[in-house]
Amino acid sequence: MGCVTLFNIRTVKLRPGEQFRDARNVDLEPLGLGGQRYVPLPESPEAVLTLTQTSSGLVLELELEVRVVGPCMRCLADAGISLHVGSREYQATSPGESDELTTPYLVDGRLDLSAWAHDAVALALPDKILCRDNCAGLCPVCGRDLNRGPHEHEGEELDPRWAALSDLRDRL
Ligand SMILES: [Zn+2]
Ligand SMILES: [Zn+2]
Known part of the structure; x- marks a missing residue:
């Protein structure tokens, strides 16, 4: 090369x-x-x-x-x-x-x-x-190939960091 x-x-x-x-x-x-x-x-x-x-x-x-x-x-x-x-x-x-x-x-x-x-x-x-x-690209939420497995996600946020934050907020 x-x-x-x-x-x-x-x-x-x-x-x-x-x-x-x-x-x-x-x-x-x-x-x-x-x-x-x-x-x-x-x-x-x-x-x-x-x-x-x-x-x-x-x-x-x-x-x-x-x-x-x-x-x-x-x-x-x-x-x-x-x-x-x-x-x-x-x-x-x-x-x-x-x-x-x-x-x-x-x-x-x-x-x-x-x-x-x-x-x-x-x-x-x-x-x-x-x-x-x-x-169809990759799913922006879970990263799986949307060509092989077309799917959608329920709810807005599935990112675990957000889940942890809202958990924390609930406890305060
Ligand atoms: Zn492609
Ligand atoms: Zn997905």
């Missing part, structure tokens, strides 16, 4: 209008979402890198398919989602002062495919990762 897939962009010589395309495996770090950890499957998915030289700069495109697995955000059972991720960056030949004309993933001729793919996958993740669309 912790590997970084770099691509030396100086190995590719393109004239305006020319294109370079290559598929390679990109090491991906697990992703954090909603306080949970989601692991990419495979850990090094194959990504297609396309470089297109224009008269003013280089268009960089990355495309990959990956499955991300981790706990359901409602019931903590196994959940996962398959993603098709596409991302596009641009690096001007003479970027001047403008950040918009450079890609942060390209430093000293080395393209950090791992960081780029990680950010692209993170952007593609939905807000919620669930084991199923209609997951």
Whole structure:
């Protein structure tokens, strides 16, 4: 783990209008979402890198398919989602002062495919990762899985700390 897939962009010589395309495996770090950890499957998915030289700069495109697995955000059972991720960056030949004309993933001729793919996958993740669309989650009172045993609780408070307090209040 912790590997970084770099691509030396100086190995590719393109004239305006020319294109370079290559598929390679990109090491991906697990992703954090909603306080949970989601692991990419495979850990090094194959990504297609396309470089297109224009008269003013280089268009960089990355495309990959990956499955991300981790706990359901409602019931903590196994959940996962398959993603098709596409991302596009641009690096001007003479970027001047403008950040918009450079890609942060390209430093000293080395393209950090791992960081780029990680950010692209993170952007593609939905807000919620669930084991199923209609997951009922865990009971907020007793913590049991409401998918397996749908139930409700009578009364307002079952927390034993509250019970002890009201006990005490009764005796005062
Ligand atoms: Zn669930
Ligand atoms: Zn319950």
